[in-house]
Amino acid sequence: MAETTSPLLDVRGVTIQYKTTEHRITATYRVDFQVFRSDRFILLGPSGCGKSTLLKAVGGYLNPVEGEIRLKGVPVTRPGPDRMMVFQEFDQLLPWKTVKENVVFALVSSGKLPAKPAEEKALEYINKVNLTKFADSYPHTLSGGMKQRVAIARGMAMEPDVLLMDEPFAALDALTRRKMQDELLQLWGRDKASVVFVTHDLDEAIALADRVFVLTSGPGTVKSVYEIDLPRPRVISEIRYDPHFIELSKLIWNDLREEVMVSHGRERAA
Secondary structure, three states, X not given: OOOOOOOOEEEEEEEEEXXXXXXXXXXXXXXXXXXXXXXXXXXXXXXOOOHHHHHHHHHOOOOOOEEEEEEOOEEOOOOOOOEEEEOOOOOOOOOOOOHHHHHHHHHHHOOOOOHHHHHHHHHHHHHHOOOHHHOOOOHHHOOHHHHHHHHHHHHHHOOOOEEEEEOOOOOOOHHHHHHHHHHHHHHHHHHOXXXXXXXXXXXXXXXXXXEEEEEOOOOEOEEEEEEOOOOOOOOHHHHOXXXXXXXXXXXXXXXXXXXXXXXXXXXXXX
């Protein structure tokens, strides 16, 4: 999991609220967690528990009303190239730029690299996601899975301190999703990226994670953390039948089921 005992990302006592015209809604309440270098940290929980909200706060897009988020000891107050986010929507690419140009644009506009080295870096990561022959293609000619691979290549090419992924495969069909999960496992294995990944898919969480962090139903608070000590490299179609995978799945599912029942009870009461 971690390559150092010092946390890369430190989330302490974070409460996040939204304002509507009539109410103030608490999305998360005093959440604590730490992410270490080369950690694959998965946020899991029922719908509405604040998973994506937490990720946006780590990205600097939302400010907590209580608590603090620190990256390498420095408070997070705004978005920055040290935290790259991959969203679940397919249309996160600039439609008037090619695959290569989308990746180059991120590198150059952030000041990470000048044009020529940026093009070389872009092609390196486009190759890593197996899209070299589509480097000069425009987004509208790509499938949903291919667009997500470009977004992942763009994020990883920036070589951020932490890569933030918000249910990036949620809108894909089951077969494409499984293929993307295996490709991501291979890519992470080569690049040793530090990742915070949000999902509602239990099997995906266990297969990808070093640790699974389970949130309660909203407002999201800490329920439990599971160390995933399955061997690497992993292939999802194989490890799903590992007895330890099955046992972890049962344990985590019991946690999730309790929270789903709580959420449904609140909805009926309302």
